[in-house]
Amino acid sequence: MRKKYADIIDVAIAAGVSAATVSRSFNHPDKVRADTKKRINQAVERTGYIRNRAAQAIHGKRSGMIGLIVPTLDNAIFANLIQAFTSTLAEHGFTMLVTTHGYDLKSEYQLLRSLLSHRVEGIALIGLEHNAETYDLLELRETPCVAIWNYNQLSRIHCVGSDNFEAGQQIADHILSKGHKNIGTIFPQLAGNDRAAARFAGVISKIEEAGLKIPNELRSQSIYSIKHARICCRALLQRDTPPTALICGNDVIAQGSIYEAQALGMKIPQDVAVAGIGDFSGSGEIYPSLTTVRLRANKIGIEAAQLLVGVINGENTQSLTRIAVDLELQERESTNFQINAENA
Amino acid sequence: MRKKYADIIDVAIAAGVSAATVSRSFNHPDKVRADTKKRINQAVERTGYIRNRAAQAIHGKRSGMIGLIVPTLDNAIFANLIQAFTSTLAEHGFTMLVTTHGYDLKSEYQLLRSLLSHRVEGIALIGLEHNAETYDLLELRETPCVAIWNYNQLSRIHCVGSDNFEAGQQIADHILSKGHKNIGTIFPQLAGNDRAAARFAGVISKIEEAGLKIPNELRSQSIYSIKHARICCRALLQRDTPPTALICGNDVIAQGSIYEAQALGMKIPQDVAVAGIGDFSGSGEIYPSLTTVRLRANKIGIEAAQLLVGVINGENTQSLTRIAVDLELQERESTNFQINAENA
DNA sequence: ACCAGAAATGAAAACGTTTGCATAACTATT
């Protein structure tokens, strides 16, 4: 046997046509006669041919792959987002090449190079905070690229996402409207995580607008873990004058806070109100249900994929597209208590 | 400008060597003199060269990509698994090409063809239940392949995972040891989901071994959703003689059951015990903490990646490797109550 | 200084496609 698997020439011979015609039959089906196409398809069947996209990618464009760089897959809401993104891509004939950097922006540049070496047709990144060399390389290679998850009207690249600053504002507004004056926060580390940083800035802006402030002792920092969040929460709630409300950087931290408050025998929302950001699957179903700001991960994923495909196909020629996906404050049980004047 | 981006020849010219030497400098660094290598690296820097893996893949093997076919990414424990898998692959220089089929095994074959057309060097599948044509194609193309998540000593391909039948047995044993006789189950649909099917079979085997049986009315079916699980749980708990224990097919369903029981004013585990399978992140932290069987997603992901890389590199020549990753029963609060004879 | 053997490099073919151009085969018009 000369070679291992059937190539386009074997198919061509089996179908009694030239390789060029076989190729056209796949890529420009309208340019080949119906009966020829049928013969070719039979030949494909007979020979067990599977086309080689590497060979296809080599000269022209079409590798059929999109690269995604994501901090981690191990995170409920990213998983949500990525599922929507990848299945939408699949509808358009693209497959997703995924890499993760674990929140280490320094390695992002290398991952980008790796994806480019695979000649992906487009790149998706999470968030808008990236190294200068990452941005520069994207520009240099003129790679279609979209930033997912954050919306920012000054973004350097296309973006599809929600305004995290606004999310912070919404949840802070809600907490303030319930009469809270003594408020604590539990957020992830802000450096290298522009989502968390923007949310926090939104919270602070509204608090200060209301003439209040959050002292440093009530600004707690937790990783993305229920267990660790519980520890942070406990520290806050066992202070001499514990906060009457906790604003958490995401729903995982908020859930941990709820469990810990319960474990301490406190009533939610009467003794302490808890709010999150994200509206993860389950947040509306736990007891008490969690007040949060919904980030529509599914919608963001779909829109981002559509935008990227559009850019690749040259439909989106001129300027930068920035899509703000709306937020929805979800008022639920965990904050459903009005503080009266005496309590304040 | 002749062409858009620097290719290997541009680098060769810039470095004053031939293309062959540049290629060797990447692929067989020991075969080229140190100072030549240095000159080449400088030339790479200067020209902004990014090598083209498509061109590399075209003739020989090395595409540097592994294909993964997964039911969905949108699932806490798969996300866990996949994160471990992809980061281990990355350590070995591979990038992961991901596709999802949403539990539709029929489309799996097409996804496999698509991955093969990208000339991935290896394939990972979830579970062992696949169409005959999927298995046949894998064999025909002699593609290194590993099934992740399930262990079965009769598997047709390499596998790394836990024995779901045993997981079902373990949790059933535990529930029986607490004296329960009136037991309900809430499982996902079993067809097309060999994990769930094996777990259920394990549960049933132990129940029957104990001389008990679970009537059809107490066998409930729920999708992977807290909300839907709550509905199923409610139906079971509102029966005239509700079960004293619920065995759930996974921790998401178990969590939903806990919330619903609480909402119905029932005490866990006194009024009803709840057990899950999986030990998702958070299951040990909720209140009451959930008794479950730990599936070590992280370990499975890492081992699977190592096995697959080994097979690709020809280290694992002879027979099929099947790795059983151990289970760990996690006894927690949600079942911590012994039924006495009168209650039974 | 010379030579044998080893190490480094280069030239060219090969990998499996796609595509521009040329040609052949149809269609429809007269």
Next chain:
DNA sequence: AATAGTTATGCAAACGTTTTCATTTCTGGT
């Protein structure tokens, strides 16, 4: 039935690498 126009197909070059084989350049022993 001839012709012009259209449509379908084939030929061959090109894409960017890797690799085999041949050649050149070292290296060290005499």
